[in-house]
Amino acid sequence: MAPLRDRRTGFSRRRQYGLFLGYVLAIAGAVVGAALLVLSTFDPPAFAALRMAAAGVTTPLSSAAAGIGHGIASIPAGITDHFRVRSENAALRARLERSQRLVLRARTIAYDNRRLRTLLRVRDRTAGVVVTARLVSSTASSARRFALLNAGRWQGVQSGMPVVGADGLIGRIVETGPNAARVLLLSDVESIVPVRRARDGLPAVATGRGDGTVEIRSVDTADVRFVVGDLFVTTGTGGLYAPGVPVAQVVSAGRDQVAARTFARPDTLDFAIVTQPFTPMPAPVSVPGLPR
Template identity: 45%
Template sequence: MAASGSKRPGFSRRARFGLFVGYVVAITGALIGLGLVLIAIFDPQGFASIRGATADVTAPVSASGRSAVQSGGRIDNYVANWWNAGQQNAELRAELRVARRRLIQARATELENSRLRALVGLLEGQSEPIATARLVNSSLTSARRTATLFAGRDRGVLPGQPVRAADGLVGRIIDSGNSASRVLLLTDRSNIVPVKLARDGTPAFTSGRGDGRVEVHSLEAGRRPFREGDILITSGTGGIYPPNIPVAVILDVFGDSALAAPFANPGSLDFAIVQPVYEPPENESTTNPDGAANPRESGSDSPETP
């Protein structure tokens, strides 16, 4: 018959030793706890000393653990702040782009409004303009210097009418369609404009060079009336262009001729004004520069036969 198993925890010496140690630790802990209770009851000062000594031993360990916990918390905060900073930077960059676009739009609107205000101020006290319209393009490389005006016969624009801007003279209409017209610019070689010096009224005329500049020639032979920086304005002689419109400023002087730069740059203009063809007063149109009556204007085409 087989022997029945033992009811003890085990036959191993290690198991018996572990069980014994567990009993010893439990009993020792109970005795220490009982002793601490008795000391706390019968000797409070001694128990306070024991508590102080325990605090002295456990304080460094507690401080180290707290530092480790705080360091871990700071690392978490650093990571969270870094992540939040990245998101905030992206949001700020997006807001900056939107603000920059709005600023550009505001500046463009302000510039356009200032030019329109200048045009409105320019028209005050003058004859009623034919039309105010946009210059949509201008030629830079072709043989002729022209620009396209977004106004045509539907608004009363016809060939021969002068075109100006707030800065100065632009040119004159040479072709007009139903809704758009072609402007012969001041800098075209075939465009000759009677002008005078704003300084003293010396008469002259300009002709385009085809390169964005104009040549100025004096009508008084043998004189050198031009100076660098002189301002040229329309004289109104011969009609078409009204008088006193700014035309150009003189850059270089060559004897009785000069090189000048127009005030109005078609490449940077937004709006232009089409004005009626200027008709000089009758006394101006019937008198030649020497003060004598023009026989054609006075009604006689040929000298009388004695």
């Protein structure tokens, strides 16, 4: 049989003090309980006031303990909500990307439709339309500025014919092939177009600078002031370009000569209209005895 545990405190003062303190607390608890029992029996109002005072002291502790308990209990639900929210965010991002692609496509279609409608209006009010064709390429780095049109002699395109777009004048045909033509752009250094200022009719000349822009120079007038935003259109002088076709807009103020940006920029164009010269070329006259 195993020996019984020795309950004696021995000579340890710590154990003796601990045992004594336990007895004191037990006796004090019994006395307090008996006093509360007597108080609740003979003086219920005083016992109720004491009970509420004790409740007022313990309520904050109970609330804190309850909050900690609720927080611990909500951890699994929070983890679940976190992963659910992440999955929902991923789905919403994917939906937003699809919507953005659809919006971009719709904007592109609307832009193309708007430009095509404008081009059709230009075609309706432009006399002597030869053909509407696509600009398939244009130079962007060389000082010489040309564009390639996918229409040529088979479609009636000839050298010297003007080329216009929905925004304004593009240039003129300089070379033709069976089904392609080369367009000299307004920004080419060899391009010279008589123009006038839209607000007062000031005559000027637009010459290409070879960098995608043109230079506006006044003619027959000295000390002319140009301001930013001045619009210039064709005059009809020379018989090649019809009057009133938008050419360029001034981008920097100055006197006598300034830089301007062309309205029709080949790098943003897709379709163009080839027209007859404003003043048709005279038919060749046959002279007897000379070969035709």
